[in-house]
Amino acid sequence: MNEFQDLLERRARGVEPSSEALQTILRTVGRRRRTRRVLSAMAATALIAAGTFAVAAPMLGHAPTKLSSWGPPQVADALSIRRALGIEGPTKGAPQSVVVRHEGPGDQVQLSLVKIQTGQATPLPRNVRDATVSPNGGAVAVIRNDRIVVAPVDGGGAPAEIPRTAGAGGGMSWDSAGGALFTRVRDRWVSVSNAIPANSEVFRHVSPVVRQLDVPAIPGGPIVLSVSPGGDLALLFGVTYRHHGEPHPHLFLGRFDGTAVTGLTRIEVSRGAVDGPMGWLGENAFLLAPADGEALIVRIDGTRVQVNASPMANPCDYLPPADGCTRSGPRLLGTNDGGSLLFWRLAAEPAGNADAPAGGPSPIVLYYKTWLDGTHAIQLTGTVGVYGPPLAAR
Secondary structure (H helix, E strand, O other): HHHHHHHHHHHHHHOOOOOOHHHHOOOOOOHOOOOOOOOOOOOOOOOOOOOOOOOOOOEOEOOOEEOOOOOOOOOHHHHHHHHHHHOOOOOOOOOOOOOOEEOOOOEEEEEEEEEEOOOOEEEOOOOOOEEOOOOOOEEEEEEOOOOOEEOOOOOOOEEEEEOOOOEEEEEEEEOOOOEEEEEEOOOOOEEEEEEOOOOOOOOOOOEEEEEEEEOOOEEEEEEEEEEEEOOOEEEEEEEEOOOEEEEEEEEEEEOOOOEEEEEEEEEEOOOOOOOOOOOOOOOEEEEOOOOOEEEEEEEOOOEEEEOOOOOOOOOOOOOOOOEEEEEEEEEEEEEEOOOOOEEEEEEEEEEEOOOOOOOOOOOOOEEEEOOOOOOOOOOOOOOHHHHHHOOOOO
């Protein structure tokens, strides 16, 4: 099998595809329109990108196709791959601020809001958890004292506690415009519209509206409700535990009319995808993280594409030689605002030593970006290389 693959690779490197081939494929993709009915029968035909990779489209429940990156690159840019994969529509947006977690002595955790362009960090109150920034970057929502509190990112009003959210349990997510927040309150899902504080400049006379949603139970949840950018689909994610606490993820896709999720279809996922949906690439595709170095693109028509990340630096190489180093990653974080890139995180933890003096080596964290096929890996530098990149809302 290896000799056969080597032969294919040698033959592929000698192929010079027509300069018009990619444009022909992109025009074909442009003529395809996404159906709004998730559960309707679809005979999805795989798209074949010229010269660089081939994507077969098996239905959910079968082994996903792997993107092949051997052969000379012929695509013009990352957006060409997105179009060739048939991904349509925008993401839900990505803010220009990120929430950074700092772990202190004992179990102390400090959350800060960092503006990526300037690196300016604003500490959040110590007794908050599950902080999330709206896709438009206008507000940050946190859980404080088991209640939802929302504050404008750039001033214009003080933090406002959302009424009727006592017993908030987390799992917060936003709609595409950042005007509605979805969360669990006493194990029931609610939407909070007009979530920007009423005393901010733009929404001075608008009050938040909390509405209970009809969300069916699934195994282990749902602990995450992720609404599509178009607002008509919803992903429900839960986790159960088996055999010595081993997590087992469960994912369902259904229709959403703003008040209820109906018509659920189970999506088979590997046991490694315990983080749930990692973001929407567009209106018709989302991301999962099955394992380190892997991403899974799932389209709502039932097709999927497995992605393997290009080789990246070993973060252990940034630590002085010592007793050892524990590496983790690269782990998929999500996608960018345009839905054309994948972001990855690698970490290295120096070997623990109770006798080591204070000020010893600190953990190393590296962030990378790649195209949707996992190629063209580039390490992020500057502020995003320190705090991580802004991600499209999941």
